[in-house]
Amino acid sequence: QVQLVESGGGLVQAGGSLRLSCAASGRAFSNFVMGWFRQAPGKERKFVAAISKSGGSTRYADSVKGGFTISRHNAKNTVYLQMNSLKPEDTAVYFCAARTEGYGILTATRQSYDYWGQGTQVTVSS
Numbered sequence: 001q002v003q004l005v006e007s008g009g010g011l012v013q014a015g016g017s018l019r020l021s022c023a024a025s026g027r028a029f030s031n032f033v034m035g036w037f038r039q040a041p042g043k044e045r046k047f048v049a050a051i052s053k054s055g056g057s058t059r060y061a062d063s064v065k066g067g068f069t070i071s072r073h074n075a076k077n078t079v080y081l082q083m084n085s086l087k088p089e090d091t092a093v094y095f096c097a098a099r100t101e102g103y104g105i106l107t108a109t110r111q112s113y114d115y116w117g118q119g120t121q122v123t124v125s126s
Contacts, residue, residue, distance in 0.1 A: 009120030
């Protein structure tokens with residue numbers, strides 16, 4: 001089992017920044033591809049970013065490229081999402097997820113991730 005706990009969400013004005021954290025426990029964190037997803041009210045959960053086991057490779061949704069950065073610190077069992085130049089359309093609940101499949105593919109498919117956190121709310125005011 002893997003437990004994931006997100007933190008760092010909140011209310012921010014448009015153009016501002018937030019850094020989300022996701023702390024993992026239960027199994028070897030460095031064995032997992034990690035991802036961030038978000039879900040706006042009434043919408044489906046969508047891919048935001050993913051990072052490889054070592055942190056050397058990343059993947060982003062087109063909507064966040066250039067504004068968001070995913071990173072990880074394996075010794076701290078933590079993955080981060082730095083969000084800059086936030087827009088009202090970035091308002092959502094943000095979830096981190098762990099993918100335990102061994103090949104380490106940076107998939108954007110929600111169903112490919114095995115463990116999920118409870119989410120943290122990000123609200124961007126205009």
